[in-house]
Amino acid sequence: DTEVTQTPKHLVMGMTNKKSLKCEQHMGHRAMYWYKQKAKKPPELMFVYSYEKLSINESVPSRFSPECPNSSLLNLHLHALQPEDSALYLCASSRRGGQKTEAFFGQGTRLTVV
Amino acid sequence: ELKVEQNPLFLSMQEGKNYTIYCNYSTTSDRLYWYRQDPGKSLESLFVLLSNGAVKQEGRLMASLDTKARLSTLHITAAVHDLSATYFCAVDSYMNYGGSQGNLIFGKGTKLSVKP
Numbered sequence: 001d002t003e004v005t006q007t008p009k010h011l012v013m014g015m016t017n018k019k020s021l022k023c024e025q026h027m028g029h030r031a032m033y034w035y036k037q038k039a040k041k042p043p044e045l046m047f048v049y050s051y052e053k054l055s056i057n058e059s060v061p062s063r064f065s066p067e068c069p070n071s072s073l074l075n076l077h078l079h080a081l082q083p084e085d086s087a088l089y090l091c092a093s094s095r096r097g098g099q100k101t102e103a104f105f106g107q108g109t110r111l112t113v114v
Numbered sequence: 115e116l117k118v119e120q121n122p123l124f125l126s127m128q129e130g131k132n133y134t135i136y137c138n139y140s141t142t143s144d145r146l147y148w149y150r151q152d153p154g155k156s157l158e159s160l161f162v163l164l165s166n167g168a169v170k171q172e173g174r175l176m177a178s179l180d181t182k183a184r185l186s187t188l189h190i191t192a193a194v195h196d197l198s199a200t201y202f203c204a205v206d207s208y209m210n211y212g213g214s215q216g217n218l219i220f221g222k223g224t225k226l227s228v229k230p
Contacts, residue, residue, distance in 0.1 A: 033217060042202055042220035043157070056217060090156060092218075102147070103218060105157040 003027075006091050006106035014114055015081060021109045023074040023091030032074040033103065034066060035090040043090055049074060050096070081113045116141045116207045120221030127193045127228050135224045137186040137203035145206035146179050146186045147218065150199045157202065161188075193228045200225045 004025045013019050023032065031050050035043035048056035049068040063085075065077040074091055088108045095101040117140040127133055137146070145164055149157040161170045163179035163186060170177050174197065176189045186203055204218040 042223055043218075044220075045217045048217050088156075102159060102162045104159070105149075108156045110154075 004091055004093055004104050004106035006089075006109050008109060009107065010110045010112075012112045012114060013078065013081065015083070017081075018077070018079045020078065021076040021089055021091075021111075023076075023093075023106055024072055025093040025104070026072055027093065027104070028071075028095075029093035029104075030071060030096050031094045032068060033092040033094075034074070034076050035092065035105075037088040037090060037108075039087075047076075078111075081111075083113050086112045116143070116205060116219045118203060118205050118219050118221040120203055120224050123222055123224060125224055125226045127190070127226065129194055129228055129230050130192050132192065133190050135188040135190070135201060135203075135226075137188070137205075137221055139184050139186075139205045139219075141207075142181075142184075143205045143207065144179075144181045145208065147204045147206075148177050148186070148188055149202045149204060151202060151223070152199050160201075190226075193226075195228050195230065198226055198228045 007022045011019060033048050034046040036046050037043040045058050046060045047066040052068045052071055063080050067075040088110055090108045091106040092103045094103040119138045121136050147162055148160040150160050151157050161177040163177060166181040168179045174191045179186045188201060200223045202220050202223045204220045207217055207219050
């Protein structure tokens, strides 16, 4: 099983809503990532979790709040987003940080903020 | 700061022709990845290159890595329409974090269009 599963696939939310994106993997990977991809742009790193601890936060606004409740799950909690936050949000996982290993990406959540 | 540059950014090819996409990066790394992305979809892993001189081939695509030149190439042989997509190279920035934890820094992508 080399699958990273993201839910939901599509999400429309208002600027006052609170929602969460979910990501799950059962490959035993201990590094998990959130990337944001705007249209016609490359993915940009938001957060990295290594062994369930936040190891990299790329100066992401606090309206995005990540959570890693266990080694298989990664959440991204969203609150008071802006229309410019509309993007494809990609989750990825890899065996362990620092190892020569492949990152597997989920199918993404297409987020629209209205 | 690690920077990754791809060129060309747009490539329009005729079926049956050959072409090469280039990926240059600015600091030391021996981990480079190529991904394909179709419109509205996620990233599909194509190649994982983890050492100097690594060469991998899959179908009409061949990727190579020269860590001394900080250069990777993605060569397309006898292009077909099904190869139309955006191709990203990505470099692991682990050296920027003391070697313990890195993340992928992506090039801007090459949008490939293969025409009959």
